[in-house]
Amino acid sequence: MSDRMYSLPFEHLMKWLLGERHGKTVYGVHHLYKADPSRTYTIFGRKLETPFGPAAGPHTQLAQNIAAAYAAGARFFELKTVQTLDGEDLPVAKPCIHADDECYNVEWSTELTVSKAFEEYVKAWFLLHVLAKEYGLGAMDGFQFNMSVGYNLEGISSPKIDGFIEGLKDASRTDIFRECRDWLLGHTDLFQHLTEEDIRAIPGTICNSVTVSTMHGCPPEEIERIATYLLTEKHLNTFVKCNPTLLGYDFVRKTIDELGYSHMAFTDRHFKDDLAYDDAVPMLQRLQKLGEDTGLLFGVKLTNTFPVDIKNEELPGEEMYMSGKPLFFLSMNVAKKLTEDFSGSLRISYSGGADVFNIRDIVQTGIWPVTVATTLLKPGGYERLYQLAGVFCGDGASSFQRVDGEKIGNLLNRACGDAYYAPLPRIRQERKNDRALPVIDCFMAPCSDTCPIHQDIPAYMTLVREGKYKEALEIILEKNPLPFITGTICYHMCMNSCTRNFYESPVEIRRNKLIAAEKGYDAVIAELMPPEGCGKKAAIIGAGPAGLSAAYFLARGGVDVTVFEKNDVAGGMVRSFLCDKKGQITADAIGKDISLIEKMGVRIETGRDISRADKLAGFDYVLAACGVKGLMGGAKPADIPGLIVIGDGHYGKTTSVVECIADGKRAAEAILNMPVSVDTELAADEEVVYSQRGQLIMAPEAGCDRRCLQCDAVCEVCTEVCPNRANMAVPVPGLLHRQIIHLDALCNECGNCRSFCPWQGAPYKDKLTVFRTGADMDDSTNPGILLVQPETGRFRVRMDGMMTEYTVGGSEPSLLEEPVRKLIDTLFKDYSYVLW
Secondary structure: OOOOOOOOOHHHHHHHHHHHHHHOOEOOEOOOOOOOOOOOEEEOOEEEOOOEEEOOOHHHOOHHHHHHHHHHOOOEEEOOOEOOOOHHHOOOOOOOEEOOOOOEEOOOOOOOOHHHHHHHHHHHHHHHHHHHHHOOOOOOOOOEEEEEEOOOHHHHOOHHHHHHHHHHHOOOOOHHHHHHHHHHHOOHHHOOOOOHHHHHOOOOOOOOEEEEOOOOOOOHHHHHHHHHHHHHOOOOEEEEEEOHHHHOHHHHHHHHHHOOOOOOOOOOHHHHHOOOHHHHHHHHHHHHHHHHHHOOOEEEEEOOOEEEEOOOOOOOOOEEEEOOHHHHHHHHHHHHHHHHHOOOOOEEEEOOOOOOOOHHHHHHOOOOOEEEOHHHHOOOHHHHHHHHHHHOOOOOOOOOOOOOHHHHHHHHHHHHOOHHHOOOOOOHHHHOOOOOOOOOOOOOOHHHHHOOOOOOHHHHHHHHHOOOHHHHHHHHHHHOOOHHHHHHHOOOHHHHOOHHHHOOOOOOHHHHHHHHHHHHHHHHHHHOOOOOOOOOEEEEEOOOHHHHHHHHHHHHOOOEEEEEEOOOOOOHHHHHHHHOOOOOOOHHHHHHHHHHHHOOOOEEEEOOOOOOHHHHOOOOEEEEOOOOOOHHHHOOHHHOOOOEEOOHHHHOOOOOHHHHHHHHHHHHHHHHOOOOOOOOOOOOOHHHHHHHHOOOOOOOOOOOOOOOOOOOOOOOHHHHOOOOOOEEEEOOOOOOOOEEEEEHHHOOOOOHHHHHOOOOOOHHHHOEEEOOOHHHHHOOOOOEEEEEEOOOOEEEEEEOOEEEEEEOOOOOOOOOOHHHHHHHHHHHHHOHHHOO
16 A cells, blocks of 8 residues: 555545434544634634644644544644645655654655645635534634745745645635535535535635744744745735744753653754744744734744654654653743743744643633644544533633733643653553454453453443442453452553553543442342352362462352362462551451352361372362462472462462462363353443543542443544544444444555554554555555445455455355455445545
């Protein structure tokens, strides 16, 4: 497959948009934001329903990206930067995005040609007008486009970029503008609310503002010449994007280290080459005065991304550009300095680690519009904009007076003590399994997959949230006989793998397990009964977690089990060390777990030191769970025929409680020659799940944590983190889960879906791919389909590296498995708008 995207014709974009009506989505966005008509900001002499939107980056590169952002709540769109070097002449290393921690990229301007970029922005302009009126999302004049150009005056004033600028200033006479308008006029019968009058009223004056993007190292005189040219010659409201290097190397290095990001490597090279703060202030003062003289608005955009060295092959090349949480502190400190030196009079547009936890505070300082990118590249994607928009509901949209430096200082002080801004734990590899990504049914919960006993975490989390504690505890006990112990002292590797690590903090899985245990215990133990016996007897030496686990599962399989414990109380190291010495768990909690096991018919004999093998006569199975050094007075396993060693003795080292449970369970399954538990997956309430996908919510300090995303039922992370909408989730009749398809034409191989997929594969390479042309299919090794005869539903199909053909509804035999056939049938019947 190629890493070059195609731009879709406006007709195709409209068919896609209208085709999604049955699912009530807009380019995959589930929650559509309807603006409050009584609250409107004003900037550049135009209205703005919300003071934020996507930054110049992947989310404003294609028309459908901009439409998805608008649908979710964005109203200010900083279009991706254009420069004279474009299209095939602009090499971009791939992958180009690494967003699973702070966020880095190695690309900065559009990968399209300038002419194609212009067409995308005009198509997006029309799409947003359609969404505003037809879908009732806001006023048709309630949003703004802001063009971004770079990187020197020679390029910006060249015919190529000048044509782009003039075209966005007034596109009404361009071919693409007429194409979009004429298509809408020719299809008014498809709309319920959009009228011919509305369509003819769509203005060609798309942009009256521009952000100047300058490369690191651009001299101050060049920046001033560019801004002067745009103000006086192009008559555009102009913002100049500044670099974080204005703060100086020592300040930045100290700040980054204090935040905990000392792993970031950078030298003072860019600080020496970039615009210095002492040069910036007088230059900005002159440009601010020039803006006043020309009747235009001048300001700064804070800030550009920050260059750091590539040390661990995060991305190809030697240098990448950092954004996200650490950039917040750099950008806000630049804002603070400039606000103090300009007494709050300098207008500031903002981009740098803004998200739902700080955007309201940023706007209240007087800094807006705010643009975001990093937060949209993480799970939840465009859906996060809906929550951002909700932050401003009920707030008055006051006109700009000044930027408040004191509020900036207060915001920085609060953020400095906030653990949310600390680096993410290095969880990427812990979250990924070691298996290839399947074409069909890839949905899985990383928390359950990482758990040594594969506890059905989303199922019991859902039941705890619903207050069904008995049912939740029953699911836990299916695989885990020690819910009180694991609910208190488990190492909870599951939480390291939780998808919410990419939101704010992991779901408190262990806490919810303990809640289920405490509140469901009485009801569960009242109904527990030992099963009918199978006539076999087992002796287990040691009443620690491994021994208790094996006893529980063997008893559930009908085995008569006796556990011998040399100490006066059962519980092993959990009781003797973690309870009695460390006080990390109570004896009552341990006792309740033991009572659950005894209720299954297990006998536990304490004060019994089994030192001779002849004491075990009459038992069909003997298991030693007495630790590394405690095996029968130092006897070797080989001395006891048929002895099964489990737990620490098996591993040869001290292991975790949950690993001991897993080992005891495996031993029971080996003895019984059958599984001793079943997987539990509850049907997801998709409305509830989707309502949480874009929500950042910190964990409650106590009580039930309701933030579980039910990843085993609705994962779809790859669809959310793709800026270009190149991954889709499709419901298929007869299949339990939505299936993921990949749209080859829209993918530039940025690599973001690979980062967040919990499998070893990459969705853009391993999922069923819809190809646009035969040449595209031949240029790829992806499993995929190409519609070759639309009238008959004939497809070329590649699966497992083999080419075949398939006809929807045909009678000839097919080599394709039934789920793949069902998926293709569904695409042909209900999703023809993605089959090109």
